[in-house]
Amino acid sequence: MNKKAYDLEEPVFDEPWQAQVFALAVKLSEDGLFTWKQWTAAISYEIQNAQISSDPDLGDTYYEHWLNALERLVYAKGVLNIDEMTERKEAWRKAYLQTPHGIAVQLKKT
Amino acid sequence: MPHDGEEFTEPPSDPALRVKALESLLVEKGLVDLEALDVLIDTYEHKVGPRNGARVVARAWVDQEFKLSIQKDCSAAVKKVFGFQGRQGEHIVAVENTSKIHNVVVCTLCSCYPWTVLGLPPVWYKSAPYRARLVQDPRGVLAEFGTCIPEEKDIRVWDSTSEVRYLVIPERPIGTEGWTEEKLSMLVTRNAMIGVEFAKEASS
CATH class of the missing domain: 3.90.330.10 (Nitrile hydratase alpha /Thiocyanate hydrolase gamma)
Structure with a gap:
């Protein structure tokens, strides 16, 4: 760590998905799907996991921990399952590949 | 995959796709509201x-x-x-x-x-x-x-x-x-x- 790294004034979120996943967790907790205490336990667990898998964990992967924690919690709460998620992710990936540049990407209704 | 002469959209990063999947499923199930998410993001980006x-x-x-x-x-x-x-x-x-x-x-x-x-x-x-x-x-x-x-x-x-x-x-x-x-x-x-x-x- 050097002083310079501490001095950087960074934007609140580096990429839009980070803002989205931040908001999803806060909102779901507010709506009562899980308590904030459960949330901090979940994210602490993901941080430890990441460190065990040799993530230097310098803060730049923080929202990846956040995403892992949220996925795990929504599965645990039975709100979503992993198959739905895998399928939906693939659907979005295909939607991008099938959408000409410059047109808003939308999921095809199946 | 992109066809000759046509430019298709490159999918975003893996976490971005996972968040899109998560968000779209949660919206469909009526568990979150996109507008409420936008308000929340705006608050932390610009207001607080x-x-x-x-x-x-x-x-x-x-x-x-x-x-x-x-x-x-x-x-x-x-x-x-x-x-x-x-x-x-x-x-x-x-x-x-x-x-x-x-x-x-x-x-x-x-x-x-x-x-x-x-x-x-x-x-x-x-x-x-x-x-x-x-x-x-x-x-x-x-x-x-x-x-x-x-x-x-x-x-x-x-x-x-x-x-x-x-x-x-x-x-x-x-x-x-x-x-x-x-x-x-x-x-x-x-x-x-x-x-x-x-x-x-x-x-x-």
Whole structure:
């Protein structure tokens, strides 16, 4: 760590998905799907996991921990399952590949 | 895959796709509302930030009664006086720096932080080196911020949790007698309210 790294004034979120996943967790907790205490336990667990898998964990992967924690919690709460998620992710990936540049990407209704 | 002569959209990164999947499924199930998410993001990108905390500190510097009230119940006092309230603003404890004590805050487990007064934490606050080392070697870590704490001064490290979050009230810089609250608040940085730096000097 050097002083310079501490001095950087960074934007609140580096990429839009980070803002989205931040908001999803806060909102779901507010709506009562899980308590904030459960949330901090979940994210602490993901941080430890990441460190065990040799993530230097310098803060730049923080929202990846956040995403892992949220996925795990929504599965645990039975709100979503992993198959739905895998399928939906693939659907979005295909939607991008099938959408000409410059047109808003939308999921095809199946 | 892209066809000849036609430009198709490159899918975003893996986490971005996972978030899109998560979000679209949760919206379909009626568990979240896109508009509410947008409002929340806008709040933390543009509305809530360390300027809130700076106003609290500046008031504490000029108003002894207010300072006592935030030492007694910081969350209630900032809600009453400034209207700052909401997420991660419950149970804020104000810790005051003095000539004998320097306070500094960390969250050793994750990144608990008083959002209502400081906004969201900076990247380094969430980093493993800061989280792990501040407790072991506070003087050394503070020195890396350019903050030298004399040996005779005690350093108190406060570990934020999901239940209690801390706001450091830095020492009021010398040479600021008679300054307005607004002018004083300009000397109060985010880092000073985490306790890794001092408030800016009057001449800055």
